[in-house]
Amino acid sequence: MTSLAGDKKLFFASLISFVTGSMLVYVNCWLSSPPCYVNVYTRIADVENFKVPPGYSARAILRPMKKEEERPLASTPVYTGLIGEKPCECFGAWHRDFFSQKQWIARQRNQEKCLQRYERRQMVLQGVHNYVDGSSPISYPSHGLQVRPLRAVHLNGLRITWFDSKSIVTNAVHTVRLQCENGVFRQLVKVQGVAVQGAHTNDFTIQTSKPQQLNRQLWHIVYQNTEFDTNAFDLVKLHYKKFSITIPVHIRHRLIPWLYDQGQGRVQDRVSVVVKTFLRYSNLRRLVRSVGDLYPGTRIIVADDTPYQKYESFQDENTDHYVMPQFKGFFAGRNLGLSQVTTEYFLYMDDDHYLKPYTKLEILVSLLDRTDYHVVGGVYEDLEMFATTIRVLGDDTHACYEKLRGWYHSIPDFPGCYAVDHTENFFLASTAEVKAIGFDPHLAQSRLGHQEFFTAGLGRLRIAVCRNIIVGHNKTMEGVDIELYQKYRVTDRAYRNMRLKHHLFRDNLTCVGLKYPRNESLAQKVPTIPQQVRERREKEGETFLTDLMEKSHPFHQYVHGQDTE
Incomplete structure (x- = not known):
């Protein structure tokens, strides 16, 4: 019996010793860094060949291989070719071709200075690159934080999400450092157990041994802007242990x-018509009459650079006829007309346009009202291709435009309307946004000017076109002094070269890029086709108008003044 009792005591003593020893080993491993029971490998072969001692377990933590061990991965050219800028392919004249070597050097110097001044004035900010370390314990707002000049903002979401267990056991001090350039940090609440240095400065430090109190203090820290700017970024930098993050404000x-x-909400109350005219008074008379017939009371603004001896007044109750200095040209007239618009939208028309019964401006107004587009165009009755896209191509070596016929996508809820970069000369536009861009009144845009407005609007204006909104195009020249008209409107080589040089300089281009050929008047080849095109356009317009009258059509309520929005 005594021997048996002794064996039991020995057994329990051994068991207690084993458990105690195992716990001590576990605690020692837990407090050490890295833990002794965790084996770190970078190759699968090492893991497979490793033998774990009895009573222990092994865990593998995968770490990145050294740079010399990294192997490049095969990439798909069709996708990698989409990265960065698309190379510019020049198909026409180069900017430098118009100048001698000495003139070109002076031209480049002048252009560079103009570009520098332009970029300094821009309100468009460059993107702020923000890198987030995936293994960081810091949670923070990576973008979208805004503050008014000289005002303050909470750094919402800023906190430490996890803490090292060893630092918790040993009550180690946690230190967070905040820095910025154009502001200071304010401590709204003093949290107990937290030490602060640099309060109300741009270099702010928080120290505490209590993680919970650390996050509580971070919650009550705000950034205040102290250096005024109307549109800028400040970068708030946070450092915690070996981790650093950046918060763009x-x-x-x-x-x-x-x-x-908007008055009563009618088209007449919300839209003004802007027209630039020169000599073609018979055409202008038809335009004014068509607008008055379909939308009586609509204000028409006419800018006229006709020679004084040929001038005829169209001034009446609804038409403001402005006399310009003679021969000033297209864009100068557009600017004059635009400057007098007092309605939310304006409709630009050439003087040889006229509205037809199915030219429903309500659709264009509805599209601008219900979407984020700024400009929406219609279609000429005799022009097959109506939609154009423009891309800016190139790099630091040379740049150009690529102009192609086509559209990007259809616009939801507006059948027959598409997103584009360029429309024809018949378009409805938001007055405020277009005034911010304007029309270049340079002499180079006097006889011929259209695309330059749309290239200036790239990235600033959203453009659409609706193929079912068809405008009449009057090509007759009744009562017009043809010789005088052609003298100031038909372009010659000297004018085209002047226009091209101005265009290349103004838009900071080095050469002419690919331009899809404009759809020429097919009358030069097959005399019967333009009439066929015209008839088909009219039939489409009449069908569209009939559909609008039906209550099942999505635009019916708007067209009949029953729209509630």
Whole structure:
């Protein structure tokens, strides 16, 4: 019996010793760094060949291989070719071709200085690159933080999400450092057990041994802008242990809208018609009459650079006829007309356009009202191709435009309307946004000017075109002094070269890029086709108008003044 009792005591003593020893080993491993029971490998072969001692377990933590061990992965050229800028392919004249070597050097110097001044004035900010370390314990707002100039903002979401267990056991001090350039950090609440240095400065430090208190203090820290700027970024940098993060803070004035009284909400109350005319008074008379017939009371603004001896007044109750200095040209007239618009939208028409019964401006107004587009165009009755896209191509070596016929995508809820970069000369536009861009009144845009407005609007204006909104195109020249008209409107080589040089300089281009040939008047080849095109356009317009009258059509309520939005 005594021997048996002794064996039991020995057994329990051994068991207690084993358990105690195992716990001590576990605690020692837990407190050490790295833990002794965790084996770190970078190759699968090492893991497979490793033998774990009895009573222990092994865990593999995968770490990146050294740079010399990295192997490049095969990439798909069709996708990698989409990265960065698309190379510019020049198909026409180069900017430098118009100048001697000495003139070109002076031209480049002048152009570079103009470009530098332009870029300094821009309100468009470059993107802020923000890198987030995937293994970082810091949670923070990576973008979207805005503050008004000289105001403050909470750094919402800023906290430490996990803490090292060893630092918790040993009550180690946790230190967070915040830095910025154009502001200071304010401590809204003093949290107990937290030490702060650099309060109300741009170099702010928080120290505490209590993780919970650390996050509580971070919650009550705000960034205040102290250096005024109307549109800029400040970068708030946070350092915690070996981790660093950057929070971009957008400093920006509140944007003030430009609102227009819409009166009774009719097209006549919300749209002004802008027309640039020269000599073609018979055409202008038809345009004015068509607008008055379909939308009586609509204000028409006419800018006229006709020679004074040929001038005829169209001034009446609904038409403001402005006399320009003679021969000033297209874009100068467009600017004059636009400057007098007091409605939310304006409709630009050439003087040889006229509205037809199925030219439903309500559709264009509805599209601008219900979407984020700024400009929406219609279609000429005698032009097959109506949609154009423009791309800016190139790199630091040379740049150009690529202009192609086509569209990007259809616009939801507006059948027959498409997203584009360029329309014809018949378009409805938002007055405030177009005034911010304007029309270049340079002499180079006097006889011929259209695309330059749309290239200036790239990235600033959203453009659409609706193929079912068809405008009449009057090509007759009744009562017009043809010789005088052609003298100031038909272009010659000297004018085209002047226009091209101005265009290349103004848009900071080095050469002419690919341009899809404009759809020529087919009358030069097959005399019967233009009439066929015209008839088909008219039939489409009449069918579209009939559909609009049906209550099943999505635009029916708007067209009949029953729209509630």
